[in-house]
Structure formats: structure tokens, C-alpha cells
Amino acid sequence: MKSDKNIRKIIHEKCSDYYDEMEQFLKELVAIPSVMNKAEINMPYGENSAKVLDVFLKKAENLGFKTRNIDNYAGTIDIGEGKPELGILCHLDVVDAGKGWNYPPFELTKANGKLYGRGTTDDKGPAVSVLYGLKAAEETELIKKPVRFIVGCNEENGSDDLEYYCKMEDLPEKLYTPDGQYPVINIEKGMIRGKFRKKFSDFQSEKSILKIYGGNTVNAVPSEAFAEISNLTEDEINIENGFSYEILKSSIKIISKGVSAHASTPDNGKNALTALIELLSHMNFNCEASDALKSLSQIFPHGETNGEHAGVKCSDSKSGSLTLVLSVLELDNNNIEGIFDIRFPVNFKSEEINNKIQKTLESHGFEYQCILASEPHYVDEKSEFVQTLLKVYESLTGKKGNCIAIGGGTYVHNTAGGVAFGAEMPGKEYNIHCADEYTVPEEMILNAEMTANAVIEICG
Numbered sequence: 001m002k003s004d005k006n007i008r009k010i011i012h013e014k015c016s017d018y019y020d021e022m023e024q025f026l027k028e029l030v031a032i033p034s035v036m037n038k039a040e041i042n043m044p045y046g047e048n049s050a051k052v053l054d055v056f057l058k059k060a061e062n063l064g065f066k067t068r069n070i071d072n073y074a075g076t077i078d079i080g081e082g083k084p085e086l087g088i089l090c091h092l093d094v095v096d097a098g099k100g101w102n103y104p105p106f107e108l109t110k111a112n113g114k115l116y117g118r119g120t121t122d123d124k125g126p127a128v129s130v131l132y133g134l135k136a137a138e139e140t141e142l143i144k145k146p147v148r149f150i151v152g153c154n155e156e157n158g159s160d161d162l163e164y165y166c167k168m169e170d171l172p173e174k175l176y177t178p179d180g181q182y183p184v185i186n187i188e189k190g191m192i193r194g195k196f197r198k199k200f201s202d203f204q205s206e207k208s209i210l211k212i213y214g215g216n217t218v219n220a221v222p223s224e225a226f227a228e229i230s231n232l233t234e235d236e237i238n239i240e241n242g243f244s245y246e247i248l249k250s251s252i253k254i255i256s257k258g259v260s261a262h263a264s265t266p267d268n269g270k271n272a273l274t275a276l277i278e279l280l281s282h283m284n285f286n287c288e289a290s291d292a293l294k295s296l297s298q299i300f301p302h303g304e305t306n307g308e309h310a311g312v313k314c315s316d317s318k319s320g321s322l323t324l325v326l327s328v329l330e331l332d333n334n335n336i337e338g339i340f341d342i343r344f345p346v347n348f349k350s351e352e353i354n355n356k357i358q359k360t361l362e363s364h365g366f367e368y369q370c371i372l373a374s375e376p377h378y379v380d381e382k383s384e385f386v387q388t389l390l391k392v393y394e395s396l397t398g399k400k401g402n403c404i405a406i407g408g409g410t411y412v413h414n415t416a417g418g419v420a421f422g423a424e425m426p427g428k429e430y431n432i433h434c435a436d437e438y439t440v441p442e443e444m445i446l447n448a449e450m451t452a453n454a455v456i457e458i459c460g
């Protein structure tokens, strides 16, 4: 390796020396709530996203880098001239704070050896580490080929910052993002989101389902679902674990509680919606709504996450099994409407999966509309680029480096050959997108070292 033991030691010292500066800068960035907002003139994602980009690029300039603001969609920070040999990609936008924080989400708080705040891991913290890692690498005077650090402002809302960037410039062929996890994510499953619907002609009957609603996030296993039912007596409700009920004025409300999980890992959750559907499908209603629920309980049986009964079960050795989550459902007087989220393995195409589920839903009388289809992302594990990143990981952690496949999409999903390299350590939970998101000082330093060593390996 080019970054031999000696160089690794020098880099470790430099990055450790930069730690206080890194923490101070992260504090500044966390204080800017760069959640996507209404577009304003020359600010496509609102004022705070433009501000965080400006602050970041100014810091990079002060550290001696050449920078460029691409119309407040993204920015570039360059080492060297000409076509970049390596690109590193981070995002400066964050998701909303949400509820349940023990610390102020938009103030960096140091407690129990951790740094709490929105964006500390996703992805402002890693962005700061990359910046100082580049600085450390540059100071070694070992970089011979150009490197480009790209910071975008729209990863959390569809990554159209990258689309805009690609209209202006090509992305480097070798590209990684510390917006996922270590060691290297080289496989991301494909994704389909579909909407189905059935209209009712008769609705009110003696005992009927007035309403069902559950799930408000397309890409998550719903943790709560509700049904309101008229002319039902308390004795008729066969309440099992996970359900409760409330007596309303002219109906009974059944509440189903589950456990939320990301749609790419549905086995970590418990679907409150499919549980409710199953419960209701066993009760005796005489209405079209009830027939529709029976169909849904056949297509999306409670506890099944591999899409078997929807007709889409498949798997491959590279990326594992398809996953399917019924994530949103709404039923009222006129119709029933639902949305599901599928993550499918890399050896398949969205069209074939989509056709299959369409056939299943239509055979049960549902109208179907595909609302999103994205093909899988795959980068060869044996490529020199991926192998180099794995070696850097191994040399700095002493752990075995291997590639991983995930169901979620990272920032590089729609790029030609990009992979995710960090910044989460395998098996650790950093509460990204949740309350009390955090990073730790040692990992900020380590992430900077990963950057510096990777840059020296690839561009030295």
C-alpha cells in the first residue's frame, strides 16, 4: 500500500490535531437547520440549504481549497487541476428533527462521550471529516492526481442536486460517499412503489367498516393502524395481543400497534396494518369493504415480507430476497386505497416485478398504478477501486473488510459506479433520521483518516 504504516501514523496525528476544529465546525453546521424548504430565488431548496452550503464552501476556501457553488444545488471542493481521478460525495441537507429528542436537535451537545444533533452522522459529521481528511492528505504532499469533493443539498428529498450537477459536469468514475456504512456497500436493491385502489358501490350495511387508516410513510413498516366499525358489540371483538379498542359515539375504534422499521428491513418491524387487516378479515361483515380486506389479507398476509402471495417472491445470491411492505392504507365510504414498497434483488428488473404484482392486484379487482420504479445498483466487488477501499478500512480498523448489499438506496444509487464507504460502523446504531442522532469524536477522526488514506491510495 502507498499509505504505509508511517504515513498512516502521520495522518493519524494530523487528523487528531484537527479534531477540535472539526468539532467546532460541526457545531456551526448543525446549528443551521438545512431541512428542505420552499424554493426561493436562486435557492432551490430554501434559505437554510443555501446557507449551509455557503458556510461549508467558505471553510473549505479558508483551508486553501478551490471551491465552486453550483447554483446552490451543490458545491465542489477541488485538489489539483483537470479531470478528477476520484470523487467523494456528501450531503449537507438533513431531515426534520421529529419528536422525542433528549437534546436540542439543532445544537451540537456533548454528553456521555457522544456528539448529539441532527446531521451529526447523516451526513454533516462525515462531510466535516472528509474536508479535514483532505486537508491532512494534501499536507503530506503525496497527492498526484486531482480529487473532487462534492457536497449536495438535496439527498434527503430525491437527490435532484446530483441530477443538476450532472447536467453541468460528469461525475468521476471512481466515486464514493460516506453516507452509508463501512466496510463498502456495493449492492443496492431495486425499488418499486405502487398504489392500488378499489371503489365501492354499496357501502353501508348493518355492521360495517366505516374507516381504516394506517401508515403515513411510504418507506416504513407502519407502527399504528386504526379501524372504525359501526354496530359492533364489545363481545364481538376478539381482542388479541397488539390490539386495543375505544368506544366512540356511534362506533368502536380498533387500534393496532406494531413496530416500525425501514421498508428495506421489514423483518425488524411488525406491521400494524396487515395485523389489523387480518383481524378484520376474520370478522363477519357483509359489505364490499370486507371483501376487499379479505383480498388484501391474501395478497399481503400478516407476517410475510417476501412477497410470496403477491406473486413477486424472488432472490439471488448477491443481494438476498425481495422484501415487500404494505405501508399505507386508507378506507372510507367510497373506496379503499393503499401503497406498498418493494425492494428487489439485483438480478431482476423493475418491469418484471411490477407486471407480476399488477397482475395479482388486478385479478382481485384493484386498479393499479406504479408510482416509482428504480433499478438495482451494482458495482463489481473485484474492481480495483472497491478492493482499495476495503484495504484502507482493514488497515485502519484491523477488521476484515467485505462488501455488503442493502435494500435501501444511498446517495450513489443512480450513479454509474459509486459505492458507499462509511460512515457508520457495522452493527452500530446512530439514530439517523430519529431522535438523538449522534456521532462520536473518535469516529470523526477515524473518518478523516479513512478519507486521507483512501485519497493517497487512489490519487497518490
Ligand SMILES: [Zn+2]
Pocket (backbone or CB within 6 Å): 091, 122, 123, 155, 179
Ligand atoms: Zn444521508
